[in-house]
Amino acid sequence: MSFSTPKHIAVVSLWAEDVAAAAHFYRDVVGLQLLLHLAQHDKHKLPHFDVSGTLLVILKGKPMPAQDAEPSPFPLMAFAVDDLDPAIERLRAHHVELPWGVEENADARWVMFYDPAGNLIELVQLDPRSAS
Numbered sequence: 001m002s003f004s005t006p007k008h009i010a011v012v013s014l015w016a017e018d019v020a021a022a023a024h025f026y027r028d029v030v031g032l033q034l035l036l037h038l039a040q041h042d043k044h045k046l047p048h049f050d051v052s053g054t055l056l057v058i059l060k061g062k063p064m065p066a067q068d069a070e071p072s073p074f075p076l077m078a079f080a081v082d083d084l085d086p087a088i089e090r091l092r093a094h095h096v097e098l099p100w101g102v103e104e105n106a107d108a109r110w111v112m113f114y115d116p117a118g119n120l121i122e123l124v125q126l127d128p129r130s131a132s
Contacts, residue, residue, distance in 0.1 A: 009054050012077060015061035016117035022058045023047035025116050029094045030079070030123075031087075032056065051079065063117050073100075075112050075122035084109050084125035091123075 016022035027034045032049040049056040056077075081087045084102070088111055091098065096113050103110055110124040 011055045011057060012051075013057045013059050014076070014115070014117065014119055015059050015063045016115070016119075017060070017062055018116060019047065019058050019060050021116040026056065026058070029091065029096060030121075031090065063119050065118070065120075073112065073120055075120045077119070078110070078122035078124050081123050081125055084111065084123060087111075087123050 014022065023034065026032045026047075026049055032051060035048045035050055035055075036045050047058045049058075088098070088102065091111070091113060098111050098113055100112055103112075106127070108124050108126045110122050112120055112122045115121050
């Protein structure tokens with residue numbers, strides 16, 4: 001019997017008390033491609049977003065931040081972008097607060113913000129030279 005190791009993340013779930021507001025945010029502010037799928041176990045349509053082959057699903061529920069997290073703050077999820085500057089312009093055009101501004105190191109530039117449900121999210125532009 002052989003063991004098959006995971007290849008990639010297939011689905012990531014986020015919880016939001018207002019699913020419609022979260023779906024709007026990820027589609028219209030972050031710019032993700034929205035797919036609607038009928039859940040097998042539920043009669044409600046759950047927003048699904050395609051993120052380069054990984055599905056991001058928004059579920060109804062109260063997000064719970066990590067208790068005594070180290071380091072804090074640290075994002076729940078980070079989306080890679082090719083060019084951070086237009087992404088920042090889009091966030092600012094939608095009045096999204098960037099509490100720590102643009103941060104950077106030798107390998108990347110990033111910005112963190114909260115989605116409407118209170119999840120800490122990051123957009124990151126990696127230096128292509130650091131990937132090699």
